[in-house]
Amino acid sequence: MKDLNEYVDQLCAELTEVKNKRWPHCAEDGAYYGAKAGRKYIKIISYDNSNGGGASVWGFINKANPNFKEGDVLLSAGWNSPALNKARGNLIEGYPVLKMGDRFMYGPGYCSGAIAGTPRDGGFV
Numbered sequence: 299m300k301d302l303n304e305y306v307d308q309l310c311a312e313l314t315e316v317k318n319k320r321w322p323h324c325a326e327d328g329a330y331y332g333a334k335a336g337r338k339y340i341k342i343i344s345y346d347n348s349n350g351g352g353a354s355v356w357g358f359i360n361k362a363n364p365n366f367k368e369g370d371v372l373l374s375a376g377w378n379s380p381a382l383n384k385a386r387g388n389l390i391e392g393y394p395v396l397k398m399g400d401r402f403m404y405g406p407g408y409c410s411g412a413i414a415g416t417p418r419d420g421g422f423v
Contacts, residue, residue, distance in 0.1 A: 302369055305389040306333045306340055306359055312395040313356065317344070331356060338362045339372070339380055357406040359389060371406045 300308075310331040318325035328348025334341045340359040346352025358380035360370040365382070369390035372380035386406035387393045 302340075302359070302361065302389070303333075303335075305369060306342070309359075309389060309393065309395065310342065313342070313344070316395060333359075335361070357386070360385070373406050 310333055313331040314329070317329055317331070321329075324346070327346065329344075329346050330348070332343050332345060334343060338361055340361055342356040342359065344352075344354050344356050355374040355377055357374050358372040360366040360368060360372060360380075362368075363382075366372070366385055367388060367390075369388045370385035371387040371389060371393060372382070373386055375381040
């Protein structure tokens with residue numbers, strides 16, 4: 299079984315693939331997603347170029363908050379903290395970035411229906 303860091307690396311690689319496929323200029327600039335581990339969460343960061351410019355938070359992965367399962371994907375409430383109202387999926391249980399196309403590029407559960415492959419109704423989660 300993979301450990302959480304391997305799932306996070308896979309998530310970042312898949313998000314990078316989706317972003318660079320959707321926006322060819324991002325691939326030319328070396329845009330990528332990276333992870334920064336903290337005490338309770340792993341922050342997933344979107345970078346606009348290979349120099350680390352244009353950084354924004356994609357979301358957080360739970361490591362040690364006892365109110366969530368390990369690997370839970372959390373929406374970002376800001377640069378340093380996740381929204382703690384509910385998980386938007388779980389990396390260990392399966393988080394289908396490539397299957398869902400470019401929906402997940404902007405953040406976990408960006409539009410309702412983006413979770414677990416349910417129909418998209420265009421509303422925000």
